[in-house]
Amino acid sequence: MNQSQLKRNLDEELADIIAASSERDDGRLEFVLGDRTDLDDAVATLRDAGITHLITITGVDSDEQVDVLYHFLKYGEYDAGDLSEGVELTLRAIVPDDDPTIGTITDQIPAAGLYERELMDMLGVEVTGHPNPKKLLLPDDYDGGPPLRAENVEVTD
Amino acid sequence: MSIPGKLIPEALKTLGKDRATVSYPKNKRTMPDRFRGAVEFEPEPCTGCGMCERHCAADAITVETDADGNVTWSYDVAKCMFCGQCEESCPTDAIVMGQKFELADSEKPSFEESYTFDR
Amino acid sequence: MSLELDLATGLLYLLVFPGFAFLFAYGLTAEFLDRKLYARLQNRVGPPPLQPLADFLKLLSKESVVPDNATARIYNAAPLTGLAGVFTAMLYIPVWTEQAAFAFEGDLVVVLFLLSLPSFSLFFGGWYSGNVFSRIGTTRTITQLFGYEIPFFLAAFAPAVAAGSLSTSEITAFIGANPWYVLVLLPAFAIALLSLQAKLERIPFDIPEAETELATGTLVEYSGRKLALFRLTKDVELVVGAALLSALFLGGPYPAGSIEGFAGVAAGVVVFLVKTLAVIALLTVLKAVVARLRIEQMVSVFYRVLVPVALSQIAVVLLVGLYTEGLIP
Amino acid sequence: MGRIIDWARNRSPWILHLNCGSCNGCDIETLDALMPRYDIERFGILKKDTPRHADILVATGPVTKQMAPRLKRVYEQMPEPKLVIAAGSCASTGGVFHDCYNCHEGVDDVIPVDMYVPGCPTSPEALIDGIVKLLEEAGQDAQAERLAEAKPEIVEEGARIDEAVPAADESTAEIDTDDNPEEGTDEPEPVEA
Amino acid sequence: MSEQKAGTEIPVGPQHPSLKEPANFTLNVDGEVITGAEMKLSYNHRGIEQAVLGNSYIENIYLLERICGICSHAHTSAFTQGVEELLDLDVPPRARYIRTLIGELERIHSHMLWLGVAGHEIGFDTLWQYAWRDREIVMDLLEEITGNRVHYSINTIGGVREDLTDDQRETILAGMDDLQERIDFYQETVPNEQTVRMRCENVGVVPKDLAREYCAVGAVGRASGVPTDVRKDAPYAAYDDVDFDVITDDRGDLLARTVVRIGEIAQAIRIIRQVAERIPEGDLKASAKPPQALLAQVPEDDAVSRYEAPRGELIHYIRSDGTDTPARVHIRVPTLANWPTVVESLKGSYIADTPIVVAGIDPCISCTSRIGVETDGSHGGENAFDLDELREYGIDWYDERGNVERPSTAGEGRTATDGTEGERP
Known part of the structure; x- marks a missing residue:
């Protein structure tokens, strides 16, 4: 299955909950969630479609919102040298700055636990329902704001 | 269960081999041509453009030009990460990555060097 | 012989040869040779000859910290007990003749006991230094002690059974008189070698001090001169262990032992050095070519493999003995 | 020294x-x-x-x-x-x-x-x-x-160590070595196999 | 720190010989058996992701290179590939080949390093010495080609900075011949040495489904039978043009990982030979413009760049905002993806296995804690184990995977237990 087919299939299945979707030049698919509360359903749909490999979760802070990006990979599998390429896929959820919360997907994809904690630390997005929402990577006595929030980044150059 | 000691022949063979150790402080090797040691600066060609400072991620190089047009180029080898970008960015070849790597010193100020010249 | 002369020779044995001075020097030399050979097996240069001495002196001159949560009295006394034990043990092991400096019927048991002392001193020192690494290290030391002592004792009793005596000197003399027993006792020698390696806590049995797991295990808190003493203990234990093995299984000073006079002593010492160094070299090669076992693997190897082998070795020795005496055809 | x-x-x-x-x-x-x-x-x-x-x-x-x-x-x-x-x-x-x-x-x-x-x-x-x-x-x-510079501390700590163990460790070791054999030394009997 | 009350806690790190980098574990042990592991790896958190935002793309190449000294080329490659994607630059073939070459040399260097460290973890110091001695072949090559033994700094946006001369090609081929001989020796010896087998077989097992579930990558995944490899999945640099196999193994234990990694060295040698033999002539950079001019053209966009680092799939996510500094760079390192498998396989192992189990994934803590760490769990919400549950878990875990003595009933291990618990202040 190549990425265009995959996109068509997913477009259909996710029709109710995505606001936009696109296929980029390099073959990466991007789906924008209409509402962040549908994240769970979207991930469940992806899992049903065989996309179980979560690459990472990225948060990007622009001034009034944090984009949370869930990068997935549909495995390219090869046996005995036969190669079919993997498809990268990004699910974008938009979190407003004044209410920075998003649901967890750790219950569906255990590997997400790490990335969600990283998200909490670095961007101050609270992941509700996370099984172990402890401070993760900042020093114990860190008292500044989330380091990657726009207001905390000093652009020197 | 096999008997441990698959390495014995190799170990005994090693005994007969020349040791792999270099006799470093006694005999110094010649560094490869591309080796990136401490930055060597030549004030003559420098135009004071400041590209080296701009491209130095470690802020090891500073270039200041005062009101009279005197350029002060200073370099702190203890900050340097020897990437060689300054050499590449320098439009006039005033900066060359040298071969010197034995830079240890107990006094921090001795790591800094600076050149002031007129442009 | 007059009493004064007796006393004088006794003191000489104690303090100079084969006692304190000799053991100190030979222990450090053995450490050097061990490290050097180990380094050469690894294709390195290794330390310079006086390295162990420099290490020892440096440690003596360093601050010796007593950690806050250590039980100071035991913590401080521990290094001495082990050292005293191994120094003493040497006096019962033949060096240049088949006769040890001091010997009596049953001294083998004393030697074996004295050789266990360093492990106990390590245990006490580590346990009371109040560090969690050293506690785990000490429990492993003791677990390991149970593992290797039985095979070691059994292996050491094989030549004793052959010689019909529990005196190290007599065993040496017996093996010297019947050199072919060296071959009969080879399995016991191998077991004793492995057990000695375990006793010395060297790879593959350096489990108690496993540096990648427990930093240096029992010795984690020790510094300065107490550490120096522990290191010296290990060195001397290595020498004494090697000497014991060479006395029990390789016939000690034979074939030089029977030569009379000064030449005999000199030749005996040379043979002693050659044999002990050979044993040490075997231990070093063993250290270089294997990976460390886990504690339970170590115990299981010793109990399941070495103990039965040692028992059958004793049976074999008995049979051989009966055969030579003509009791069985 | x-x-x-x-x-x-x-x-x-x-x-x-x-x-x-x-x-x-x-x-x-x-x-x-x-x-x-x-x-x-x-x-x-x-x-x-x-x-x-x-x-x-x-x-x-x-x-x-x-x-x-x-x-x-x-x-x-x-x-x-x-x-x-x-x-x-x-x-x-x-x-x-x-x-x-x-x-x-x-x-x-x-x-x-x-x-x-x-x-x-x-x-x-x-x-x-x-x-x-x-x-x-x-x-x-x-x-x-x-x-x-660090003298006060070290002296303090050193004192504690020295209290616990008499100053010269080496000599103690020697004494120990001396003591033990003395007990079992009486007369080395020449035994023959 | 830990929720467990009973048992002994062993703090491991941050200064600990088995971890060449500062990580802090708290192992809860019952005698010799680990019942729980709490990890804190933030000792190495430097805040690079924020620092990146204040630097230009050019400076960031060198800053990101210093995320990790072992996979430095991986980081720069992933980053420059991402920026090239943003800029729509076509990297000339010669530069791609050189990147491949350095990447594979780095893979050998990293795997040899791992082989040595793994040897050290299981107390096999001679193997450590041999592996690192033979690694010097690669280090010398790297120093000669790039000018530094560790941070090669050969990538730049749009290509590479240094050319490969004919002499160097000869040296590389000669070096690969020497190395091939050594690798044959390791392939023959290491997995067959009995003591290595005793320490590695059935230790730290990550079965295939678990590897899938936890999204394991790289050699860990491949040793568990998950054949992922970015070099095949989404070929970058010159991997389209070279032949190589993806080494997999289905046992999932440490021995399998050792076999896989040694196999990968052999494959890397194969790739390097091909590269050295058929490297095409051509430019080194996509554009003759000075870097500053290139940076002025970065559009507002984002890119995901994947790279098969020695430890597995490395991801750089780059968001640009039209200036010469990035708006966001997110890095997902392979070690982070593999951490959950470590936590799982630690439970129920022996203390003696900790270093090798942790080392088994070839952890790169300086990579990992640039961003984050994981403590116990992330196991679908079940991480509030108490001690007994953990012990049970450990036993079950061993039972399921069979072949290994059940730890908590092992007679000798218990001796240690009782004493340790009893005397704890």
Whole structure:
């Protein structure tokens, strides 16, 4: 299955909950969630479609919102040298700055636990329902704001 | 269960081999041509453009030009990460990555060097 | 012989040869040779000859910290007990003749006991230094002690059974008189070698001090001169262990032992050095070519493999003995 | 006596390697110095795993905020006399991480440093050079100086140690060795097999 | 720190000989058996992701290179590939080949390093010495080609900075011949040495489904039978043009990982030979413009760049905002993806296995804690184990995977237990 087919299939299945979707030049698919509360359903749909490999979760802070990006990979599998390429896929959820919360997907994809904690630390997005929402990577006595929030980044150059 | 000691022949063979150790402080090797040691600066060609400072991620190089047009180029080898970008960015070849790597010193100020010249 | 002369020779044995001075020097030399050979097996240069001495002196001159949560009295006394034990043990092991400096019927048991002392001193020192690494290290030391002592004792009793005596000197003399027993006792020698390696806590049995797991295990808190003493203990234990093995299984000073006079002593010492160094070299090669076992693997190897082998070795020795005496055809 | 001790110290500098948030570069190179190619054991250098055994602390990395207290503690755990090498540009000045929010600017922000070895990473050769220079130049003076400064503490601690064990350990060892055999020595009987 | 009350807690790190980098574990042990592991790896957190935002793309190449000294080329490659994607630059073939070459040399260097460290973890110091001695072949090559043993700094946006001369090609081929001989020796010896087998077989097992579930990558995944490899999945640099196999193994234990990694070295040698033999002539950079001019053209966009680092799939996510500094760079390192498998396989192992189990994934803590760490769990919400549950878990875990003595009933291990618990202050 190549990425265009995959996109068509997913477009259909996710029709109710995505606001936009696109296929980029390099073959990466991007789906924008209409509402962040549908994240769970979207991930469940992806899992049903065989996309179980979560690459990472990225948060990007622009001034009034944090984009949370869930990068997935549909495995390219090869046996005995036969190669079919993997498809990268990004699910974008938009979190407003004044209410920075998003649901967890750790219950569906255990590997997400790490990335969600990283998200909490670095961007101050609270992941509700996370099984172990402890401070993760900042020093114990860190008292500044989330380091990657726009207001905390000093652009020197 | 096999008997441990698959390495014995190799170990005994090693005994007969020349040791792999270099006799470093006694005999110094010649560094490869591309080796990136401490930055060597030549004030003559420098135009004071400041590209080296701009491209130095470690802020090891500073270039200041005062009101009279005197350029002060200073370099702190203890900050340097020897990437060689300054050499590449320098439009006039005033900066060359040298071969010197034995830079240890107990006094921090001795790591800094600076050149002031007129442009 | 007059009493004064007796006393004088006794003191000489104690303090100079084969006692304190000799053991100190030979222990450090053995450490050097061990490290050097180990380094050469690894294709390195290794330390310079006086390295162990420099290490020892440096440690003596360093601050010796007593950690806050250590039980100071035991913590401080521990290094001495082990050292005293191994120094003493040497006096019962033949060096240049088949006769040890001091010997009596049953001294083998004393030697074996004295050789266990360093492990106990390590245990006490580590346990009371109040560090969690050293506690785990000490429990492993003791677990390991149970593992290797039985095979070691059994292996050491094989030549004793052959010689019909529990005196190290007599065993040496017996093996010297019947050199072919060296071959009969080879399995016991191998077991004793492995057990000695375990006793010395060297790879593959350096489990108690496993540096990648427990930093240096029992010795984690020790510094300065107490550490120096522990290191010296290990060195001397290595020498004494090697000497014991060479006395029990390789016939000690034979074939030089029977030569009379000064030449005999000199030749005996040379043979002693050659044999002990050979044993040490075997231990070093063993250290270089294997990976460390886990504690339970170590115990299981010793109990399941070495103990039965040692028992059958004793049976074999008995049979051989009966055969030579003509009791069985 | 002093000369003998100096000789011993210069020939037996045991190192403790501590990564304080480095990128690994200096660490693999520090370890590489132990390997056959550079084999620093030929200078009597051993890598030790506990601060209690070490003479020289080789610290790498810019020292992260979280690591700083640990670095300090490890330094304090080392017995006197002790020396510190800041290996690598990061350890010397913070290097490329000098303006990161979670980093100090080098090891000397936290503990006194006796030798800086710039390099990114410090090659094993540079490290050997650093250790040699340290022992040559800074070694004696720095040790003496620190000992003089730190005297009150050491005397205190030393006193405690000395109380627990009579001053000369060696002589005690000898006495012990003497004692034990005395009991079982009576008459060595010549026995024949 | 830990929720467990009983049992002994062993703090491991941050200064700990088995971890060449500062990580802090708290192991809860019952005698010799680990019942729980709490990890804190933030000792190495430097805040690079924030620092990146204040630097230009050019400076960031060198800053990101210093995320990790072992996979430095991986980081720069992933980053420059991402920026090239943003800029729509076509990297000339010669530069791609050189990147491949350095990447594979780095893979050998990293795997040899791992082999040595793994040897050290299981107390096999001679293997450590041999592996690192032979690694010097690669280090010398790298130093000669790039000018530094560790941070090669050969990548730049749009290509590479240094050319490969004919002499160097000869040296590389000669070096590879020497190395091939050594690798044959390791392939023959290491997995067959009995003591290595005793320590590695059935230790730290990550079965295939678990590897899938936890999204394991790289050699860990491949050793568990998950054949992922970015070099095949989404070929970058010159991997389209070279032949190589993806080494997999289905046992999932440490021995399998050792076999896989040694196999990968052999494959890397194969790739390097091909590259050295058929490297095409051509430019080194996509554009003759000075870097500053290139940076002025960065559009507002984002890119995901994947790279097969020695430890597995490395991800750089780059968001640009039209200036010469990035708006966001997110890095997902392979070690982070593999951490959960470590936590799982630690439970129920022996203390003696900790170093090798942790080392088994070839952890790169300086990579990992640039961003984050994981403590116990992330196991679908079940991480509030108490001690007994953990012990049970450990036993079950061993039972399921069979072949290994059940730890908590092992007679000798218990001796240690009782004493340790009893005397704890």
